[in-house]
Amino acid sequence: MSMPRAVRHINETRTLEALRRNGPMSRADIARELGVTRSTASALVASLVDIGLLTDAPDGTTEPDTEKRTGRPGTRICVNAEHAFFLGIEVGVGRGSVAVVDLSGKVRATREYRFSLERTTPQKVAELVAKDVRKTLAELGTSPQLRGGIATVPGLVDFAGHVVRAPYLGWRDVPFLDLMRAALPEVELVGLENDANAVAVADMQMTPGARKNVVYLLLDTGIGGCAVADGKVLRGNNGYAGELGHIIIGDKGYSSSERSTVDGSLESYVGRRALFARHDHYGGRSERISDFLTALDAGEKAAVATLDDWTKQLGRGLASIVSVLNPEQIVLCGPLAPLFARGEASARASLGAHLLAGSHVPQLSLTHLGREAPAIGAALLLQHNLFAYDEELLFGG
Amino acid sequence: MSMPRAVRHINETRTLEALRRNGPMSRADIARELGVTRSTASALVASLVDIGLLTDAPDGTTEPDTEKRTGRPGTRICVNAEHAFFLGIEVGVGRGSVAVVDLSGKVRATREYRFSLERTTPQKVAELVAKDVRKTLAELGTSPQLRGGIATVPGLVDFAGHVVRAPYLGWRDVPFLDLMRAALPEVELVGLENDANAVAVADMQMTPGARKNVVYLLLDTGIGGCAVADGKVLRGNNGYAGELGHIIIGDKGYSSSERSTVDGSLESYVGRRALFARHDHYGGRSERISDFLTALDAGEKAAVATLDDWTKQLGRGLASIVSVLNPEQIVLCGPLAPLFARGEASARASLGAHLLAGSHVPQLSLTHLGREAPAIGAALLLQHNLFAYDEELLFGG
DNA sequence: TATGTTTGTTTGCCAAACGAACAAATTAGA
DNA sequence: TCTAATTTGTTCGTTTGGCAAACAAACATA
Numbered sequence: 001m002s003m004p005r006a007v008r009h010i011n012e013t014r015t016l017e018a019l020r021r022n023g024p025m026s027r028a029d030i031a032r033e034l035g036v037t038r039s040t041a042s043a044l045v046a047s048l049v050d051i052g053l054l055t056d057a058p059d060g061t062t063e064p065d066t067e068k069r070t071g072r073p074g075t076r077i078c079v080n081a082e083h084a085f086f087l088g089i090e091v092g093v094g095r096g097s098v099a100v101v102d103l104s105g106k107v108r109a110t111r112e113y114r115f116s117l118e119r120t121t122p123q124k125v126a127e128l129v130a131k132d133v134r135k136t137l138a139e140l141g142t143s144p145q146l147r148g149g150i151a152t153v154p155g156l157v158d159f160a161g162h163v164v165r166a167p168y169l170g171w172r173d174v175p176f177l178d179l180m181r182a183a184l185p186e187v188e189l190v191g192l193e194n195d196a197n198a199v200a201v202a203d204m205q206m207t208p209g210a211r212k213n214v215v216y217l218l219l220d221t222g223i224g225g226c227a228v229a230d231g232k233v234l235r236g237n238n239g240y241a242g243e244l245g246h247i248i249i250g251d252k253g254y255s256s257s258e259r260s261t262v263d264g265s266l267e268s269y270v271g272r273r274a275l276f277a278r279h280d281h282y283g284g285r286s287e288r289i290s291d292f293l294t295a296l297d298a299g300e301k302a303a304v305a306t307l308d309d310w311t312k313q314l315g316r317g318l319a320s321i322v323s324v325l326n327p328e329q330i331v332l333c334g335p336l337a338p339l340f341a342r343g344e345a346s347a348r349a350s351l352g353a354h355l356l357a358g359s360h361v362p363q364l365s366l367t368h369l370g371r372e373a374p375a376i377g378a379a380l381l382l383q384h385n386l387f388a389y390d391e392e393l394l395f396g397g
Numbered sequence: 398m399s400m401p402r403a404v405r406h407i408n409e410t411r412t413l414e415a416l417r418r419n420g421p422m423s424r425a426d427i428a429r430e431l432g433v434t435r436s437t438a439s440a441l442v443a444s445l446v447d448i449g450l451l452t453d454a455p456d457g458t459t460e461p462d463t464e465k466r467t468g469r470p471g472t473r474i475c476v477n478a479e480h481a482f483f484l485g486i487e488v489g490v491g492r493g494s495v496a497v498v499d500l501s502g503k504v505r506a507t508r509e510y511r512f513s514l515e516r517t518t519p520q521k522v523a524e525l526v527a528k529d530v531r532k533t534l535a536e537l538g539t540s541p542q543l544r545g546g547i548a549t550v551p552g553l554v555d556f557a558g559h560v561v562r563a564p565y566l567g568w569r570d571v572p573f574l575d576l577m578r579a580a581l582p583e584v585e586l587v588g589l590e591n592d593a594n595a596v597a598v599a600d601m602q603m604t605p606g607a608r609k610n611v612v613y614l615l616l617d618t619g620i621g622g623c624a625v626a627d628g629k630v631l632r633g634n635n636g637y638a639g640e641l642g643h644i645i646i647g648d649k650g651y652s653s654s655e656r657s658t659v660d661g662s663l664e665s666y667v668g669r670r671a672l673f674a675r676h677d678h679y680g681g682r683s684e685r686i687s688d689f690l691t692a693l694d695a696g697e698k699a700a701v702a703t704l705d706d707w708t709k710q711l712g713r714g715l716a717s718i719v720s721v722l723n724p725e726q727i728v729l730c731g732p733l734a735p736l737f738a739r740g741e742a743s744a745r746a747s748l749g750a751h752l753l754a755g756s757h758v759p760q761l762s763l764t765h766l767g768r769e770a771p772a773i774g775a776a777l778l779l780q781h782n783l784f785a786y787d788e789e790l791l792f793g794g
Numbered sequence: 795t796a797t798g799t800t801t802g803t804t805t806g807c808c809a810a811a812c813g814a815a816c817a818a819a820t821t822a823g824a
Numbered sequence: 825t826c827t828a829a830t831t832t833g834t835t836c837g838t839t840t841g842g843c844a845a846a847c848a849a850a851c852a853t854a
Contacts, residue, residue: 007404008810028832040811042833071831072819165755172755213634227721229631229638236626236723237610238757246720248646248713248751262751264713265720316645316661323643323662324624324721326633354645354659358562358569360635405841425801437842439802468800469850 008047011036015044016053019079020105021210024057026074045077053103055080079104084386085140087149087187088379089129089180090195090372093117093168093221096129098136099375100146101383105205110372111136122163122174123183130183147386148188150378151180152195154222156240161192164240167260168221190382196224196242197233198377199333203367204228205380215327215362217244217318219336222260223267227325245271249316254278254309269313272336279306289335296342311343315350322355322362333367341366405444408433412441413450416476417502418607421454423471442474450500452477476501481783482537484546484584485776486526486577487592487769490514490565490618493526495533496772497543498780502602507769508533519560519571523580530581544783545585547775548577549592551619553637558589561637564657565618587779593621593639594630595774596730600764601625602777612724612759614641614715616733618669619657624722642668646713651675651706666710669733676703686732693739708740712747719752719759730764738763 011034018033019025025033031041048054057076081104088099094117100109113132115125129151137146153176155166161177163169177192196218203216212231218224225244227234234241245267253268255261255277261268268274272289279286279295284302286292295303318330332340340347344364352361367373408431415430416422422430428438445451454473478501485496491514497506510529512522526548534543550573552563558574560566574589593615600613609628615621622641624631631638642664650665652658652674658665665671669686676683676692681699683689692700715727729737737744741761749758764770 005809011811026832037812038833039813039835043810070821070829072821072833074832165753167753213638225721229626229633230629232627234626234631234722237725237759238723240757241610241626241721241723243720243723246753247644247717250647259754262716262753264751319659320644320646320717321721323640324622324638324718325631326635326638326640328634354661356562356564356643356659357656360637362634402840408842423801434843435802436804436844440841467798467852469802471801 008044011040011044012048015041015048016079019054019077024076024078026076028074049077052083053080054078081106083145084147084383085145086147086379086382086386087133087137088198088375088377088382089133089149089151090198090374090378091125091129091151091153091169091176092195092374093154097372097375098129098133099372099379100136100140101376101379103383105380105383107372107376107379109136109140110375112371117169122171122176123179126176126179126183129180133184133187146187148190148382149184150191150193150198150382151177151189152193152198152374152378154195154218154220154224156243157192157194159239163192190385193378193381194224194226194242195374196226198374198381199367199369200226200228200233200331200377201381201384202369202373202377203331203333205384206369206376211328213325213327213329215244215321215325215330216367217321217330217332217334219270219332219334219339221272223271224334225321227321227327229325244317244321247317247320249313249320254281266313266317270310270317270336275306275310275336275339278309279303282306289338293338293342307339307343308346310339311347312350314340315347315352316354318347318351318364319354322351322359326360327362329363329365331365331367333369333373337366340364405441408437408441409445412438412445413476416451416474421473421475423473425471446474449480450477451475478503479542481544481780482542483544483776483779483783484530484534485595485772485774485779486530486546486548487595487771487775488522488526488548488550488566488573489592489771490551494769494772495526495529496769496776497533497537498773498776500780502777502780504769504773504776506533506537507772509768514566519568519573520576520580523573523576526577527580530584543584545587545779546581547588547590547595547779548574548586549590549595549771549775551592551615551617551621553640554589554591556636560589587782590775590778591621591623591636591639592771593623593730595771595778596764596766597623597625597630597728597774598778598781599766599770599774600728600730602781603766603773608725610722610724610726612641612718612722612727613764614718614727614729614731616667616729616731616736620664620668621731622718624718624724626722641714641718644714644717646710646717651678663710663714667707667714667733672703672707672733672736675706676700679703686735690735690739704736704740705743707736708744709747711737712744712749713751715744715748715761716751719748719756723757724759726760726762728762728764730766730770734763737761 014034015030027041027045028038031038054077057078081102084103086101090096095114098111101107111132115128153163153166156164158164163171163174163176165172181189196216200216214228216226223245225242227242246265248264249266250264252263255268255274276286282302282305411431412427424438424442425435428435451474454475478499481500483498487493492511495508498504508529512525550560550563553561555561560568560571560573562569578586593613597613611625613623620642622639624639643662645661646663647661649660652665652671673683679699679702
């Protein structure tokens with residue numbers, strides 16, 4: 001792209017970003033935010049309105065009621081939410097979800113589906129998912145504006161859209177993006193993403209107060225992770241970074257050795273199967289998280305002892321994560337996250353005990369996102385990428 | 398900064414970067430490299446020559462002898478090495494080094510010094526270092542061009558230039574940058590940096606073939622670390638990221654519990670004291686690395702057993718690092734790095750055993766940098782920062 | 795010697811941001 | 825109610841800086 005055009009593109013993107021972050025703003029607001037003159041801001045807005053990305057904010061929009069005293073009031077503009085829709089598809093273990101978000105980042109539709117892992121192939125899954133996507137789109141009646149979609153799987157994904165390894169799906173070197181494209185030709189699927197990465201994107205967008213260094217831990221059958229450093233998802237050399245479930249914290253783990261987990265990894269201590277195995281070890285019995293929680297809430301000794309071990313080991317893993325990444329916050333998500341809520345003190349104590357005295361302990365919190373978080377995150381990822389330019393604070397200020 | 402001026406600044410920086418990377422180039426080369434027209438490249442070069450940052454390359458310069466057949470030969474220009482010098486100061490455990498690099502990145506002087514940790518205070522260290530810096534500068538006779546300096550310590554440093562914690566110096570909350578400034582007022586000291594981070598910078602600059610995702614492990618009394626992700630040093634929320642020696646890989650460690658190390662951390666298994674403790678455990682005895690290496694090379698049973706344990710534990714730690722960061726390469730540095738050379742197969746086997754089958758294993762290598770690496774890196778860090786703009790490929794191509 | 799190729803400079807052009815001026819819209823105060 | 829102050833949004837001329845084409849210079853080859 002020629003130089004001046006590139007500068008313009010950057011500023012258009014920054015305008016869009018600012019409006020997405022802050023909601024409706026006047027041209028003068030935008031000028032201040034971007035550090036450009038009002039005339040430049042006007043020109044930028046005009047271009048974007050022409051393309052259809054922005055519109056005048058409806059009069060009824062809640063004006064922020066800032067105690068702005070004097071002067072001519074600005075005409076507020078906002079992103080044209082209807083201009084483009086984005087699709088997110090989560091393929092999970094035996095279930096998944098579908099989500100559609102609009103250009104403003106609002107979730108317009110979600111849907112959950114289930115399938116039997118044992119009796120199906122990746123291709124069948126793709127076809128099944130496609131059916132649910134079509135239903136969702138039909139309900140919205142808006143396929144024309146749909147700009148594309150991204151799918152997620154719980155495992156390693158390469159840049160070409162192949163599932164390198166998804167242990168709990170039993171997939172290995174599956175060209176899932178191609179399969180999805182074949183099953184859903186009417187949508188332009190642009191990528192495949194790790195589920196934890198998508199959850200991170202969803203949480204960052206939905207949670208006010210932008211933090212730049214956050215770690216997400218997705219606690220399920222496998223332990224997924226995503227590290228956000230300096231506002232960007234850490235990808236590593238091949239895109240395999242953030243496999244936080246595989247860090248080594250001990251010798252053996254609680255779950256019996258399997259091909260899907262390494263002995264001694266965080267996952268082998270605090271993954272779903274490890275939890276059940278440990279419960280069994282103490283003489284308890286559970287086959288679902290809800291079983292375990294019921295036993296725990298009833299005060300069952302075995303469950304209490306299991307939780308104690310679980311939190312202690314989680315704390316060890318968190319300590320390693322803190323030492324490597326020094327995040328501001330660690331967000332726990334997934335079906336096992338409720339366990340943390342019930343053993344929080346113990347987990348925090350274990351974390352503290354495995355850090356050098358006086359270390360900076362990040363904020364630990366549970367996500368408030370639902371089960372569709374990966375699908376929503378995937379859609380938001382696309383919404384971001386379409387107009388992104390690798391944001392950097394280059395001009396203005 | 399106003400917008401058009403910012404664009405110019407970016408391109409000037411890119412010109413400088415290109416010349417630093419590739420050595421002398423013609424204006425046409427620069428134009429191709431930056432993706433701008435020759436006329437623009439000429440203008441950029443003219444500006445930079447005016448400021449004094451660039452000069453015509455001396456005729457004698459080794460022309461790259463590429464088999465360039467026809468056409469008018471270009472007049473090669475290069476960075477004006479003499480235009481600015483940068484100072485790097487390493488404060489290590491009982492020793493340290495000083496280095497001066499010029500604008501071209503060439504090391505112009507180094508010096509090593511020693512001090513007794515037990516009988517001194519941070520202030521005394523600062524004064525002692527200042528003396529060595531003055532000697533070094535006097536030998537060069539070039540204080541006028543000196544643009545500033547950066548110091549390193551083996552420990553956590555905050556953005557304000559305080560040593561938050563340097564266990565093996567016995568320092569805690571020491572405003573070392575201020576002390577250094579007081580002791581060396583004639584040099585503008587602009588920052589304090591972790592030693593491993595500085596080594597990473599040195600290695601990246603000195604090693605051809607730019608890798609974007611590298612992990613440095615500094616094996617000494619403490620185990621320092623630095624993660625480079627996407628070409629940038631990972632800093633985390635408070636600048637404490639990369640404390641790779643503190644990741645938890647087991648229960649207890651080999652070295653007796655001390656306040657400077659957490660039980661079960663990588664450092665407690667493979668740090669200098671852990672090595673000696675383990676050697677002792679097997680009935681050997683060593684007080685210096687060289688003692689241990691001698692015993693090992695003589696085939697002493699205790700030393701062999703110790704090395705075996707050391708490499709196995711190192712492999713566990715490396716596995717965690719790989720899972721979190723997925724680096725292209727892991728570079729081992731520091732006094733204990735020779736141990737890896739002698740137990741490489743075992744370390745690799747352990748690493749592989751603690752990764753999921755089929756994982757991507759990074760290249761493992763030893764650094765070829767000497768003991769002054771931290772000081773050189775600190776100086777290079779400054780050399781980079783002076784003209785940096787957070788490089789991004791924005792224009793051209 | 796003629797031709798082709800590459801370099802570096804010159805000149806005019808254009809995109810985009812800047813800056814100042816001005817009308818419009820609103821509040822505060824007399 | 826009328827005026828002053830303030831903020832917004834637009835207009836228009838200016839400036840910055842990269843682009844494109846033309847051209848002379850320097851070298852290789854035939």
